[in-house]
Each structure stands twice: as structure tokens, then as C-alpha cells.
Amino acid sequence: MTTFVDRVELHVAAGNGGHGCASVHREKFKPLGGPDGGNGGRGGDVILVVDQAVTTLLDYHHSPHRKATNGQPGAGDNRSGKDGQDLVLNVPDGTVVLDKEGNVLADLVGQGTTFVAGQGGRGGLGNAALSSARRKAPGFALLGEPGEARDIVLELKTVADVALVGYPSAGKSSLISVLSAAKPKIADYPFTTLVPNLGVVTAGSTVYTIADVPGLIPGASQGRGLGLEFLRHVERCSVLVHVLDTATLESDRDPVTDLDIIEEELRQYGGLEDRPRIVVLNKVDIPDGQDLADMIRPDLEARGYQVFEVSAVARLGLKELSFALAGIVGEARASKPQEEATRIVIRPKAVDDAGFTVTYDEAEDVYRVRGEKPERWVRQTDFNNDEAVGYLADRLNRLGVEDQLMKAGARAGDGVAIGSLENAVVFDWEPTMMAGAEMLGRRGEDHRL
Template sequence: MSRFVDRVTIHAHAGNGGHGCSSVHREKFKPLGGPDGGNGGHGGSVRLVVDPQVHTLLDFHFRPHAKASNGKPGMGANRNGANGEDLVLKVPDGTVVLDTDGRMLADLVGEGTEFVAAEGGRGGLGNAALVSRARKAPGFALLGEGGAERDLLLELKSVADVGLLGFPSAGKSSLVSVLSAAKPKIADYPFTTLAPNLGVVNTGGTDVFTIADVPGLIPGAADGKGLGLEFLRHIERCAVLAHVVDCATLEPGRDPLSDIDALEAELAAYQPALANDVGLGDLSERPRVVILNKIDVPDAQELADLVKPELAQRGWPVFEVSAVAHKGLEQLTYALAKQVREYRDAQPKAAPRRPVIRPVAIDESGFEVIADPTNPGGFIVRGVRPERWVRQTQFDNDEAVGYLADRLNRLGVEDELTKLGAEPGAPVTIGDMTFEWEPTVGMGDDVPITGRGTDIRLESNDRIGAAERKLARKARRQPHDLGGPQEHGDD
């Protein structure tokens, strides 16, 4: 038996980037072959894509972990590693993506709508890509970045034009079955429907709309009573709300007017945030229709005639139908189609999506330095670039550490620390690395060239700050399990 699942938590893990390769070309009669290490491939991303053939989140309920493939490491002879393949997860139309704090990240409506749940890690550069005027033959390569990991909450909100509201056994599923080709479960006991049923209604002309029933609505549903709270979210996108009233009920204290007032109170108590985000407005502003069902029963017809004038005074269209006897269905169908069409025409037209280019200012530093609140006298460097550079550095290679120091200095980190009054030996944190800072001298092109994999600044106490020395001495870390940059030498 298939199950309807409309809320799941997934654990998305993007692929790691491949490490760059440190290699020098060696071939007979070519003594100066030069560096030829290739770049590592980028890790695959985890993407959510709307597929009209998917109607439930059931697959993620049983398989919540989603991991994309890793990028391959670079190799010698300028061979770049292959990129990891993206993992495409197909989700139903109307899926809302939330983070662990409940903030909405994406509202996936429309076939092909896509959201990147976790971005793949960048591949590290090989030493062939790191050649500069100062470094003719780099003896190091950059590490690949680890893929992003995120826990996301997926909620399904049905995309239906007409939502049928009513007490249990009011005949909502029966109406869906006779107005459309859907075949929901129908029985003569309450709470037969445990999941929203969605059907497509064709008036025989150009008007086609979708209709869905919302099961389990009873007084207190907005506060979690019964099943109503689980399915109230499915009416947020509905253009028209139709009250289905059981005129043949024998329960004491039940009548059409009290049933409608009770459900209206629940709608007023349930205030979805998404409705305003997608431009649908408050639920109280949606058009209403009243459907007096089961009029094939003699007593039900008498009750319908009694309450119809009072309902008409509220300004809501009232229709008398019988899903079993197929009475009044044609008039109801055309009226609903007209309501949906008028509501659609009244909505503001969405502006066409155009690519937005936001160039980065030429003086944009890309980082900030703030005081460390947990470490008196310390500082924290935040920024995409400096944090990524630290993750990509192989700290057991002196030349790689010197290259990191040059990059941070060119970015302006040293100047900013000096401006903020950093004292020599002050603890400075970049990403997950903390070190003691001292101003460095001799950067980039001013550094004498030494052997591959070495840096003279890490060997002389007179020309190197304690920051780089401590990084080289203590930090022996890898960002993920792909291993360090590969060393190659082709004979």
C-alpha cells in the first residue's frame, strides 16, 4: 500500500573536491620539463528538482541521506581530475525547503524548478596552475575543499486551485471522485481519508482546474487536535475554498451553519507565513463557496432549503449537490471554474525573470577582521576567500604555507590586523585554524627562491613571523579523506 508523506528531513552531503597534483615533467633529453600537475575535479552538488510525476516525499522518508560523488584528484602530465556527478533529487510540485531553524529557503513550484541543497567542494589547483614569476616550479598543490553538509526540512503543500473543507464524512472524497478521474478511498466511517486527494477537473472547454480535499478538519485542528494541523498547510495555495456540508448528519448539535462557523474559526486561527510570501494573501481573503451535499436524502433537502437563504446573506455562492445521485454537479463545476478564473485574473502578473548581475566593487576586500569575544586580545578573520585558502593549504609543506602567507598579505589581512592594533603573538583565528600572529617581512617576489617544497621564511627566525612557523610545525590536517596532493614524476 502506498503512503502519503508530506514532511521529511533530509541530510544532504555534497561531494568533496579532488586534490591538485604536484608533479614535475621528467623525460629523457628534457631536463627542464617544468611543473605539470593537474587540477582536482569539483565535487558534485545535491540538487532538488520539481518533477510532475512525483506526488509524495515517501522516498526521502526511507532514504533521508543524500550524498553526491567526489571529484577526482589531478594527475601528472597536466591531467585534470574528473568532476563529481551532481545528485538530482526529484520532489513534488509545491515542495517548500526549510532550514533547521524553520526559515524558508526555497518554494519549489513549477516543473523544472531547482534548488541547490548542498554545493560541491572546489577542486584544488595543481602546481602547473600555480606557476608565477616568483615560483617557476612550485613544489606544492592546493587541497580540494570538502563538500557542504546541510540538514533540510521538506514540506509538501499541494498545488490545487480549489480546496474542499468539511467535517469528517461530509462527502469531500466522493465529490473529488465524481468531479475528476481521481479514485480516493470512500467509506462510511469518519477519517477514512488520511491524505489529501488531488484531482483534475475539465469543464469540457478551456477551463481546467485542480481540486483537493483536506482531511481531518475538526474544531481544534489549528491547535493540533486530530489530523487537521497536518493537512491545513495544503490549503495555503488554493485559490478558492469550498465548504462541503453534510446536510444528512444525525449527530446532535450539528447543523450546516455551526459546521461552517467552526471551520472558519480554525482557518482564522491558522495563519500560514507562506501564503503572503508567494503572494496569495491571507486565507480570510480567499473566495468562498458553500456546497450542501447529500440532498438526495429527503431530510437533507429540507435542511438545505432552510439554511440556504441565511448562507446567501453572507455573500457566498451556495450549491445543492448529491455526489451519489450526481445532482447539481455540472452547475457546481462551471461555477468553480469561473471562481478560479476570476481569482487568477485578479492576481498581479509576475514579472519575467531576468538574470541579475551584481558586480563586486573594485575595493571589495572580501573579508572582515573582528575582535575575538572568547579570547581577549585575539582576532577572528572572516571571509569566503581566506577561509577557503586555509582549508586548501597543505600545512606540512613549507612552500604551501608561505604561499598562504603571501595570499593573505595581498588580500590585506596583515594591514587590517595592524590597523586594529594586533600585538605580536596575538591569537588569530581563520576558519578552524588559530595561530599566534606576528607581522611578516619579505613577501611574494621579494623572497629568494629555494628548493621545491621549502620557504626560506620558515627557516629563519629573522624573516618569518611566529604565525607561519607555528602553522608549519603544528598543523597536520587534511580537510577530507581523499589524501594529500599526489606527487608524480614521469620517467
């Protein structure tokens, strides 16, 4: 049973923010020394980081649920809660991050490349931070925000310059073992290779990587055999090398037909039409193999292929092949556009951007308020505390939500929902002519409620 895993579904959850603290400073002869509740700590992020020492997603296959730590709540005496610790998940070079619908979120290539898969929640403000000249002693604090939870898919696409493709037992593993220092498993039965093998080849001043992709068979692009699982590993290569067996023991196969079948599978998979191809006729150290190579070489060259006759066992023709691949890889690298220096793009908000929208939902018969600020404020509000609810009303009014509700046609008693359809806070709207701390009576009370 192989220990190589190149596709997993991962369930990540960032840490929740700690709640703020509502506290009043007390000491001898000074029982009400003012608010001193500290802020809650930030929840930890879930971060994916490329580590070239990691070559498989096996760890996440066995443990797909990962969660960062929560932020600690604030405390009295102006003590802020401790921030949650970020959870760093090391992934192989070439990992693609997708959402559940298959949309690409990030393509992680290069040592140290990072992606924040889950954003930690903000910590809630304590009543010391909420105090003002008008609200001298708030009897409430803000709640910490929940951390971001999401399901993502990780797919590994091998980062290699050259990909060896061909039928099972065509000699791909033997070829990569003599071209590089890689030591793949080699045997004389089909599907010996169950995982992509990666090797580093040096040809003159050029150093390139070469991948041995597990054997393809007819129907691989539709899921037959191992091909569909590993075809993604040829997507990043600069050149495709068809390894053809000129000494096959199967009477119903011949190298040219094998080439046509593999090309058809690559065509159906898609996205590889622009890659240059090289044909390697392997096992020419066998007399019958050399005779067959002499027969089919003119036909292959007539098709426009560059053909090399090699023997991985006898080490024939390997130097010419290695330098030819180095030349193609060098040309591909030179043709790639130079990476531009990082530019900072400033996108100022529109002058008329209020930061939220108000729309009428006929199906639910409510006016729906959507926006980053209103939804965050609702999540941070303790609805068991009347003063906290009044503070939320003040903030929404200052943001202009009530004005927009009036313009949208809302009347007293109409339903207003803040948030998405699945997770919204709904209340009956009562427009106010004034808002602010002057509406407060005794601490913890609000005349509007």
C-alpha cells in the same frame, strides 16, 4: 498504513573537490622537466528538481541521507581529475524547502524548477597551475574544498485551484470523484481519506485542479486529528469550498455549527482570510437532507455565502457548481500580476570593499579574519607542507590582510584566527616586511617558517 508523506527532514552532502597533484615531469635524459601536476575535479552538487510525476516525499522519508560523488584527484602528466556527478533529487510540485530554523530557502512550483541544496567543493589546483615565473617548480598543490553539507526540511503544499474542506465523512471524496476523474477511497466511516486527493476538472474552456483535504475536526489547528498535517495543502488554493453534510447521523452536529468550527480552525491556522468561500450542501438526495438544506440556506446566504445544493451520489447540482468554481478560478488567475521577463541585476562591489573583515574577539583574545577568499584559501592549504603555508602567507599579504591587522592594532605574537568560531585556523602573527617567491630557499622550504 498510508504511503503519503508530505514533510521530511533531509540531510544532504555535496561532493568534495579532488586534491591537486604535485608532480614533476620526468623522462629519459630529462629528470626535471618541470611541474606537471593536474587539478582536482569539482565535487558534485545536490539539486532538487520538480517532477510532476512525483506526488509524495516517501522516498526521502525512508532514505533521508543523500550524498553526491566526490571529484577525483589530479594526476601527473597534466591529467585533471574527473568531476563528481551531480545528485538530482526529484520532488513533487509545490515543495517548500526550509532550513532547520524554519526559514524558507525555496518554493519549488512548476515542472523543472530547480534548487541547489548543496554546492560541490572546488577542486584543488595542481602544481602546474601554481607555477609562475618566480615560482618555477612548486613542491605543493592545493587541497580540494569540502562539499556543502546541510540539513533541510521539505514540506509539500498541494498546488490546487480549489480546496474542499469539511468534517470527516461530509462527502468531499465523493464530490471530487464525480467532478473529476480522481478515484479516492470512499467509505461510511470517519477519516476514510488519509491523504490529499487531487483531481482535474474541465468546465467549458476553463481547466482547474481541485483538492480533497482530509477531514478537519475541532482543534485541528493545534494538532488534533489529521487536520494540522494537511492544512498546509489549502494554502495555495484560489477558493475554499465548505462541504456540509445535511444528512449527518450524529445528533450533536448540524451543518451551520460545522461551518463555524471549520472557519475557526482556518482562522487560527492563518493566512486564508482573503480566499473566497463557497458553501456546498451535500446529500440533498436524502429527504431529510433536502429539508435541512431548505432550512439553513437562507441563514447561509444572509452571511454572504454563495450556496449550492448537490448530491454526489445522484449527481444533482454538479454542473452549476463546476461552472461557478471555474468562474472564481478564472477571476483569480486574471487578477494575478503578469510574470515579468527575467531581469539580470548587476550589483557591483563597493570601491572600498576588501572582500574580508578583521575584528578583535575579546572573548577569545584573537583577531578574527572573515571573508570568502581567506577562508577558502585556508581550507585549500596543506599545513604539512612548509612551502604551501608560505604560499598561503603570500596570498593573504597580497589581499591586504596584514595591512588590516596593523590598522586594527595587532602586534607581533598576537593570535589571529581565520574562519568562524567553530572552525577556524589560529596562528601567532609575525608581520613580514616582504613576501613572495624571493623568500623561498630550496624547494619545500620558506625562510619565514
